[in-house]
Amino acid sequence: MSVVIRECDSYDPESVYRAVESAIGELGGIRNFVKRGERVLLKPNLLSAHEPSRNITTNPEVVRAVARLCKDVGAHVAIGDSPALDSFQRVCVKTGMVGIADELNIDLVEFTHPAVVRDISKNVFKRIELAKQVFEADKIINIPKLKTHSQMLMTLGVKNNFGTVVKQAKAEWHSTAGTSRELFATLLLDIYLSVRPSLTILDGIWGMEGMGPTNGVSKHIGIVAASEHAILLDLAVLTMLNIEWERFPVFRQAKLRNLIDPSIEPSSFKGIIPDKFSKIPFSIPKLDSMNVIPKGLEALTRKYLVSKPLIVKELCERCERCRSICPKGAIKRVRNELTIDYDLCIRCYCCQEVCDRDAIRFKKGIFLKITERLF
Secondary structure (H helix, E strand, C coil): CCEEEEECCCCCHHHHHHHHHHHHHHCCCHHHCCCCCCEEEEEECCCCCCCHHHCCCCCHHHHHHHHHHHHHCCCEEEEEECCCCCCHHHHHHHHCHHHHHHHHCCEEEECCCEEECCCCCCCCCCCCEEEHHHHHCCEEEEECEEEEECCCEEECCCHHHHHHCCHHHHHHHHHHHCCCHHHHHHHHHHHHHHHCCCEEEEEEEEEEECCCCCCCEEEEEEEEEEECCHHHHHHHHHHHCCCCHHHCHHHHHHHHCCCCCCCCCHHHHHHHCCHHHCCCCCCCCCCCCHHHCCCCCHHHHHHHCCCEEEECCCCCCCCCHHHHHCCCCCEEEECCEEEECCCCCCCCCHHHHHCCCCCEEEECCHHHHHHHHHC
């Protein structure tokens, strides 16, 4: 099983370095993935401009450890991403990436120019554009953060690759594929297969539970994980946190598309998960069962049966981040208040994802109410 989990209790620089080095070492060492002279692009989770202590983005110490290992073998290293809303420069300053780039003399690369994916042989979506820097690099190392996600349950290895979509196209994809969890999971897998990261290294030292990916609750997990296969890494983390795989849209689609060994099961990972992690309480979002919506009735059921976002006026600071990211223009300012037009809202929950003040909550839909009563 090509997933390695290492304990790491804090972001002490040398502790993180030893944990990352050990995890990669069990996979054959960094030289198994990176060669002298290669251009290596590190892709952390840089969702928005927040301090590392908020545990919204990949911690800089994990990025530093990976960068050090790559530079030690003579690679040319860069850190890149395309944040959802905030400017790339501001995100890099807030998240600590500027400090690492200055210290290690590596580049910070904003994803600004899209390029068409040429190899679509395994893709469901036949036209995808990703940042051109992805195709210019010799190797991609994916460095996600362990977090919950209000639409996709968890943000882990596979979903982190969505950051290679150039900023303005993210809203377009949410409009096209964000109307269904299954469709969006399919898109995430297509992007992962297109990016083809050589290695995924998960920052799970501190993660986020509850209604992530921005306004959940910080949770100390105490692990670093590594794998050549981001789907397997995601499943190993779900197993560790006692989350049923079938609740995870990415797993359902990966199984449907035969992207994982059909014989794999949670017990396959038991040997790599330290016993102390088997009883970690972890709160995940309660998702509507959108995968049971009859085909052709998606719009009707979303409107009347699926949970809808609500703006809590007492918490809203009218920054309009939610309005800026809404792919359908469903959020409007009316008499100095932000309101949601539910006839336009597609329940992609992008608004909740970017709200800094936890001012967007959910009114439970009938699907979720029934599920909660049954289970």
